[in-house]
Amino acid sequence: DTAVSQTPKYLVTQMGNDKSIKCEQNLGHDTMYWYKQDSKKFLKIMFSYNNKELIINETVPNRFSPKSPDKAHLNLHINSLELGDSAVYFCASSRGTGPNQPQHFGDGTRLSIL
Amino acid sequence: GESVGLHLPTLSVQEGDNSIINCAYSNSASDYFIWYKQESGKGPQFIIDIRSNMDKRQGQRVTVLLNKTVKHLSLQIAATQPGDSAVYFCATGGDSSYKLIFGSGTRLLVRP
Numbered sequence: 001d002t003a004v005s006q007t008p009k010y011l012v013t014q015m016g017n018d019k020s021i022k023c024e025q026n027l028g029h030d031t032m033y034w035y036k037q038d039s040k041k042f043l044k045i046m047f048s049y050n051n052k053e054l055i056i057n058e059t060v061p062n063r064f065s066p067k068s069p070d071k072a073h074l075n076l077h078i079n080s081l082e083l084g085d086s087a088v089y090f091c092a093s094s095r096g097t098g099p100n101q102p103q104h105f106g107d108g109t110r111l112s113i114l
Numbered sequence: 115g116e117s118v119g120l121h122l123p124t125l126s127v128q129e130g131d132n133s134i135i136n137c138a139y140s141n142s143a144s145d146y147f148i149w150y151k152q153e154s155g156k157g158p159q160f161i162i163d164i165r166s167n168m169d170k171r172q173g174q175r176v177t178v179l180l181n182k183t184v185k186h187l188s189l190q191i192a193a194t195q196p197g198d199s200a201v202y203f204c205a206t207g208g209d210s211s212y213k214l215i216f217g218s219g220t221r222l223l224v225r226p
Contacts (some may be wrong), residue, residue: 004157041201043158043216056213091158095190102148103214105157 003027012112014083016102020077021109023091031055033092033103034066034075038078049074050097078111086113090098126223127220133191137204138206146207147180148214149189153200161189163182191222199224 004025014021025032033056034046048056049068063079074091088110092103120172127146139147143164150158164171164178164187172180177190187204205214 039152041152041219043203046211048213088169092157100163102160102163104160107149107155 004091004093004104006089006106006109006110009107010110010112012114014114015081015083017081018077018079019081019111020075021089021111022073022075023106024073025091025093025097025104026102027104029093030071030103031094031101032068033094034074034076035090035092035105037088037090037108039087040055047076048075055097060082060109062076081111081113083113086111118135123218124221124223126225127194127197127226129194131194133189133194133198133222135136135189135191135204135222137187137189138185139187139204139206139215139217141206141215142182142185144185144206146185147178148205148207149176149178149187150203150205150216151198151200152203152219158203194222194224195226196226198222 005049006023011019024112031050035043035050037043037047046058046060047066051071065077068074088108090108091106094101134220148163149161151161152158161174162176162178164180175192179188191198198220201219203219204217
């Protein structure tokens, strides 16, 4: 009965490859997010979708492309992976975009670039 | 720009004592504040939140205090237990509440 689930949990790949991370939430939430957490534990938002529409797009290289096929899914595709992409990527969801909307996080995907 | 900072990167407390984790924020327009707990290998887990029209909110063994005058937020954990060992993040709702700005985290270590 996992609320926000991400796959894979670990991803080890070579520089230059293309990879995808998937996220699904079963909370019935309308809004989903992708965050990047660096080695110092700093969490930074990358993207947010509300009802499948992009509402937040931070300064992220265009090698990163999110896709939301429906409200319950938000996937992240990364092209031409670079060493600096190594991090833990968290998916999150919230009921909506209004105030008092805590975000619920998945357990992360640890991406390691060789 | 907006920033959220923490006063101490690591806090070590004796089991059974109370813990206080502090957080400073810079954006006076912030109106939503939230604390998360992150255990090793897990995602951040919601603990408690507070709106700017309140200065105190209590949960189970946790209390969040908000001082808007000095832009300071704290999380108090009563009777700290080994299971409380984790990294704690504060986050603020900036221009839009759904966009959270996270602090850098405080690691709480509970000594038996």
